[in-house]
Amino acid sequence: MRAYFMDDLPGDQRELHDSGRTVPDEMLDKLGVLRWHIPVDAEGKWQSEVDKIADARSYKNRDIVLNAKEGLGDTFEATMKRFYSEHMHEDEEIRYIIEGSGFFDVREFTTDEWVRLHLSAGDMIVLPAGIYHRFSLDMGNKSRTMRLFKDEPKWIAYNRSTDTDTNPFRLDYVKAVQGVAVGA
Template sequence: MRAYYFDDLPGDQRLPHDSGKSVDAATLSAIGVLHWHIPVDDESGKHIEGIDAVARERDCKNRDVIVVTKESLGDEYETKIKNFYKEHMHEDEEIRYILEGGGYFDVREHASEAWIRCHMRAGDLLVLPAGIYHRFTLDEGNKSRTMRLFKDEPKWIAHNRGPETDVNPYRIDYVKSVAVA
């Protein structure tokens, strides 16, 4: 995974938007974002051991695989891509492992309000804490096959940023956790 500050220039969201300013693992950790690279090995399935270890550590009991392509989503493709790219948060950790293709997770750096763009490709696993503002888009490859890990039943409920989410208890807890760091 490669992380850097988003350039905030207009243009297709699937372009790199690379400001040239890299972001290190310590900066990501300070905002609660964790990542690992576990090479995908479809033949032996050895990568599953690494995913299982993260799942145990994060107390995840369920997982599924989502394919985001024009072919897989059909008429809903444009709507879904736009929905994923709206700034939002979740009340659960968001854990994603890229099996094939790639995309960008943009996360808000709380102190500066800057976007940090995390370019993920096959083998990258990312953990976003509950309450962090973020968004997702495909990269120029226009394809992502992603395993999603869940603590309980698979669900994806986005709370778009606004006055209501700023006072959401999960958001408040997140802000407190990064203020201490």
């Protein structure tokens, strides 16, 4: 996984949009973004490593989604547009990339700049509840991704608005980030 600040230049969301400013691990830690690299291997050893993380975080369910024209058909463009709208969730978002690649963009709390995380096969991330983020495929136009859930599989996005700014999960996230920033 590679993390950097996005540039503000117009263009296809699937392009790198690399500002040339790297984001250090310490900043991702402060934002609450957890990450691992678990190489995908033909023997399936990666599954036991993912299971260990899932067990430690009390994830009981999972599914695998194919984000690609071949997997989504006529809904591909609309789905990609929906995923790229800035939003938050009331639970963690945990993803393991099995094949392909894409971007998770998260808001840096103090500046509101986009931090772009370029994930490829073997990368796993956890985005905390309440963090503003979005997802896009890269120019490869494909990712096969395992999604993990504490309970039944669900994906409820709350698009950024004045209402989400006062959502209790957002407020808890802001307090947590401010606590890390003050103690750093």
